[in-house]
Amino acid sequence: MAQNNTITFFDLTMAHGATTSPFVWSTKFALKHKGFDLDVVPGGFTGILDRTGGVTERLPAIVDDGRFVLDSWGIVEYLDATYPDRPLLIPHPGVASLARAVDAWFWRMIVGPWMRCFCADYRDLCFEQDKAYVTHSREIMVGMRLEEKQAGREDRLPQISAELEPLRIALRETPWLGGDAPNYADYRIIGPFLFLASVATIPPLAEDDPVRDWVERVRALFGGLGHHPGLFPLWGLRRREGDPELFAPQGQGGIHKRNTGPESTRAETRRITEGMTQD
Amino acid sequence: MAQNNTITFFDLTMAHGATTSPFVWSTKFALKHKGFDLDVVPGGFTGILDRTGGVTERLPAIVDDGRFVLDSWGIVEYLDATYPDRPLLIPHPGVASLARAVDAWFWRMIVGPWMRCFCADYRDLCFEQDKAYVTHSREIMVGMRLEEKQAGREDRLPQISAELEPLRIALRETPWLGGDAPNYADYRIIGPFLFLASVATIPPLAEDDPVRDWVERVRALFGGLGHHPGLFPLWGLRRREGDPELFAPQGQGGIHKRNTGPESTRAETRRITEGMTQD
Numbered sequence: 001m002a003q004n005n006t007i008t009f010f011d012l013t014m015a016h017g018a019t020t021s022p023f024v025w026s027t028k029f030a031l032k033h034k035g036f037d038l039d040v041v042p043g044g045f046t047g048i049l050d051r052t053g054g055v056t057e058r059l060p061a062i063v064d065d066g067r068f069v070l071d072s073w074g075i076v077e078y079l080d081a082t083y084p085d086r087p088l089l090i091p092h093p094g095v096a097s098l099a100r101a102v103d104a105w106f107w108r109m110i111v112g113p114w115m116r117c118f119c120a121d122y123r124d125l126c127f128e129q130d131k132a133y134v135t136h137s138r139e140i141m142v143g144m145r146l147e148e149k150q151a152g153r154e155d156r157l158p159q160i161s162a163e164l165e166p167l168r169i170a171l172r173e174t175p176w177l178g179g180d181a182p183n184y185a186d187y188r189i190i191g192p193f194l195f196l197a198s199v200a201t202i203p204p205l206a207e208d209d210p211v212r213d214w215v216e217r218v219r220a221l222f223g224g225l226g227h228h229p230g231l232f233p234l235w236g237l238r239r240r241e242g243d244p245e246l247f248a249p250q251g252q253g254g255i256h257k258r259n260t261g262p263e264s265t266r267a268e269t270r271r272i273t274e275g276m277t278q279d
Numbered sequence: 280m281a282q283n284n285t286i287t288f289f290d291l292t293m294a295h296g297a298t299t300s301p302f303v304w305s306t307k308f309a310l311k312h313k314g315f316d317l318d319v320v321p322g323g324f325t326g327i328l329d330r331t332g333g334v335t336e337r338l339p340a341i342v343d344d345g346r347f348v349l350d351s352w353g354i355v356e357y358l359d360a361t362y363p364d365r366p367l368l369i370p371h372p373g374v375a376s377l378a379r380a381v382d383a384w385f386w387r388m389i390v391g392p393w394m395r396c397f398c399a400d401y402r403d404l405c406f407e408q409d410k411a412y413v414t415h416s417r418e419i420m421v422g423m424r425l426e427e428k429q430a431g432r433e434d435r436l437p438q439i440s441a442e443l444e445p446l447r448i449a450l451r452e453t454p455w456l457g458g459d460a461p462n463y464a465d466y467r468i469i470g471p472f473l474f475l476a477s478v479a480t481i482p483p484l485a486e487d488d489p490v491r492d493w494v495e496r497v498r499a500l501f502g503g504l505g506h507h508p509g510l511f512p513l514w515g516l517r518r519r520e521g522d523p524e525l526f527a528p529q530g531q532g533g534i535h536k537r538n539t540g541p542e543s544t545r546a547e548t549r550r551i552t553e554g555m556t557q558d
Contacts, residue, residue, distance in 0.1 A: 049541065057544045071538040092370050093458025098377035100535075101449035101456070105384040107534060108445060137551035166387060170380035177380070179372025255386060256379075259350040262328065265336045272416035 001065065007031055008063035009038040010051060014125045016230030020198040022111065022191035023072040025226075027060035029187035032222040034079050034086045044127040045134055076184055089184035099185040102166075102177070109163045111192040117153035117160070118199040120146040125199055157204050158243035165248055168210045169256050175217070182218065190218040194226055196234065203236030206246045280344065286310055287342035288317040289330060293404045295509030299477040301390065301470035302351040304505075306339035308466035311501040313358050313365045323406040324413055355463050368463035378464040381445075381456070388442045390471040396432035396439070397478040399425040404478055436483050437522035444527055447489045448535050454496070461500065469497040473505055475513065482515030485525045 009031060012021040019025050031038060041051060049057050055068045062069050069078045073096075076089050090096045115122070123134045123146055135146065142149045167189070170177060177185035193215050196204055205212070212235060219226025239246050259265055288310060291300040298304050310317060320330060328336050334347045341348050348357045352375075355368050369375045394401070402413045402425055414425065421428045446468065449456060456464035472494050475483055484491070491514060498505025518525050538544055 055540065056538060057541050057548055058538045070540065074537060074539075092374060093453065094374045094456065094462055094464055095371060095377065095458075097449050097453045097456050097458055098374065098381055098464055100452065101445050102377055102380045102384070104445035104448040104535060105381070105388075109384075109388075132555070133552070136555045140551045140553070166380050166383035169383040170376050173379065174372065174376045177373065177376050179374075179376055183373055185373055185377055256383065258353060259335060259337045260353075261334060261349065262336050269336055272419045273412070274419070276411070276415045 002036060003065055004037070005035070006037045006039050008041060010041045010048070010059050010061045011043060012048075012059045013042060013044060014198055014230060015044075015127045016125060016198075016228075018194075018198050018228035018230035020122070020126075020195055021059060022195040024060045024191075025194040026184075026187045026191035027062070027072055027075055029190065029218075029221070029225060030076055030079060030089055030184055031062070032225055033089055033182070033184070033187065034083055045130040047129075072188075089187075091178075091183055095178070095183060095185055099177075099188050102170075102185070103188050105166065106189060106192065110160055111195075113156060113160045113163075114192070114196050114204065116142060116149050117156055117204070118150065118196070118201070120150040121201045122146075122199045153202075154240075157202075157237055158239060158246055161205055161209070161237060161246040162244045164209075164211055168247060171211065171214045172256075176214070182221065186214075186218050190215065190226065193234065194219070194231070197231040200232045200234060203233055205234050206237050206239070207235045209235065209247055210250060211247075281315060282344055283316070284314070285316045285318050287320060289320045289327070289338050289340045290322060291327075291338045292321060292323060293477055293509060294323075294406045295404060295477075295507075297473075297477050297507035297509035299401070299405075299474055300338060301474040303339045303470075304473040305463075305466045305470035306341070306351055306354055308469065308497075308500070308504060309355055309358060309368050309463055310341070311504055312368055312461070312463070312466065313362055324409040326408075351467075368466075370457075370462055374457070374462060374464055378456075378467050381449075381464070382467050384445065385468060385471065389439055390474075392435060392439045392442075393471070393475050393483065395421060395428050396435055396483070397429065397475070397480070399429040400480045401425075401478045432481075433519075436481075436516055437518060437525055440484055440488065440516060440525040441523045443484075443488075443490055446493075447526060450490065450493045451535075455493070461497065465493075465497050469494065469505065472513065473498070473510070476510040479511045479513060482512055484513050485516050485518070486514045488514065488526055489529060490526075 009028065011019055012024045014020050019028065028038070043051055048059060052061055052068070055061065056070050060070075060072050060075060062075055064078075064082070069075050080089050119138055119142060123131060123138065126134050138146055174180070176182045177189060215234065237246065257264070288307065290298055291303045293299050298307065307317070322330055327338060331340055331347070334340065335349050339349075339351050339354060341354055343357075343361070348354050359368050398417055398421060402410060402417065405413050417425055453459070455461045456468060494513065516525065536543070
């Protein structure tokens with residue numbers, strides 16, 4: 001059991017001091033949800049193998065009473081299995097399956113595109129000793145110079161914002177992805193928003209984005225764990241002429257509106273039958 | 280309580296007799312999960328208001344001992360609240376939030392595009408008396424003639440298949456979206472696959488698609504509830520030259536692979552650091 005209620009946590013930050021890795025962010029929230037204090041080992045992208053004594057090249061990683069635990073999902077499973085009497089991160093096995101589906105959608109449609117909008121900033125903001133590795137590895141990942149990949153992001157950010165709609169819809173009827181209370185589903189998805197805040201030198205989302213309420217409520221948990229002076233503002237993207245809508249109008253109809261009888265569907269029925277001759 | 284364990288279920292079928300509405304399919308599975316027998320009221324797209332005595336223009340709808348219950352989510356909540364001792368459809372509130380996110384992604388990226396690939400078949404397969412309404416309403420929805428919208432689908436189906444990756448990733452580590460056992464998350468997502476089977480005059484997915492195992496296991500539940508002689512084969516799409524990969528190679532690395540130590544990340548590290556000079 002964690003001595004003095006403390007778990008060793010390997011951080012992965014930018015030069016400004018805020019965590020950048022989405023998975024490391026999610027893990028930090030997970031450890032706090034279980035009620036632990038963190039003994040933070042600071043650091044950037046390079047030297048992880050040295051810092052962890054050869055145990056891993058990638059973070060997150062934790063040490064609990066001398067025992068290394070790796071991998072964001074691996075850590076979550078370890079914490080719930082080892083400390084089942086503390087609040088569960090995954091209170092039902094279906095939460096893990098569905099969170100993986102949501103996470104996979106989120107990376108494919110949102111997080112990957114965000115990363116490509118800020119990949120040169122990402123390099124510029126990292127520690128001096130990380131710049132060669134970050135430049136080299138990310139240029140291989142994106143297939144071109146980071147400045148080229150990042151260019152034109154003003155034209156891409158509005159569409160990425162529009163693609164967040166599934167998250168907005170999920171949060172219309174419940175305050176947390178976890179339902180009545182936050183769980184690892186919330187922490188898993190907040191991770192990439194906080195990665196974004198660690199690199200977003202221009203605001204990627206609108207001031208009045210409906211997802212803002214949830215993002216800020218998650219950031220405020222555990223004494224404001226999702227805040228750090230190094231982070232950039234997420235809110236302030238403005239829609240320009242010709243841009244797509246940044247988010248769907250609230251109270252919209254369609255398949256995600258509930259049918260409570262003919263009054264609730266009349267407007268749509270009128271629209272799709274207008275001009276139709278009755279036999 | 281349902282007399283003789285039976286609930287009245289308003290079906291929405293094609294002329295071939297198989298259910299077509301995704302939400303009606305999901306509801307049928309939900310009622311069977313709760314262990315009910317169905318008293319099926321057959322029918323197509325028109326006349327729903329008459330069949331339900333003016334209660335609703337849209338399905339699903341059920342009647343339990345004289346009480347009408349509307350809306351796919353409304354029915355699920357009613358069934359779990361009224362019959363809490365039968366297997367729960369939503370065993371944790373987070374399952375509902377996350378299933379809504381997955382469902383919203385699925386409709387946006389997959390189901391809407393599938394519908395546009397089969398919208399003329401959809402009209403051709405419905406009951407004679409439904410054709411005028413389906414043609415008129417769907418042409419308003421898609422903004423052009425149904426034949427025009429459907430045209431070129433051979434070029435679109437491969438990309439839609441590729442977009443299913445989040446579902447394939449979710450099902451890599453657990454047999455059901457519900458975790459160890461199916462719940463409403465599985466039924467919610469199988470609904471649109473069975474809609475697709477009700478209209479897919481050409482196969483929309485590959486024979487060896489990794490999602491096939493889950494789809495067929497859900498269809499086999501409750502004595503093969505997801506089978507009907509009117510349904511078309513889902514599997515048989517062939518990748519043509521120039522098409523995207525229909526699904527990602529299995530055992531792929533990347534962010535959805537678990538880190539178990541340096542051996543598990545060495546290949547990726549080698550790839551992204553190749554040619555880098557060591558200082």
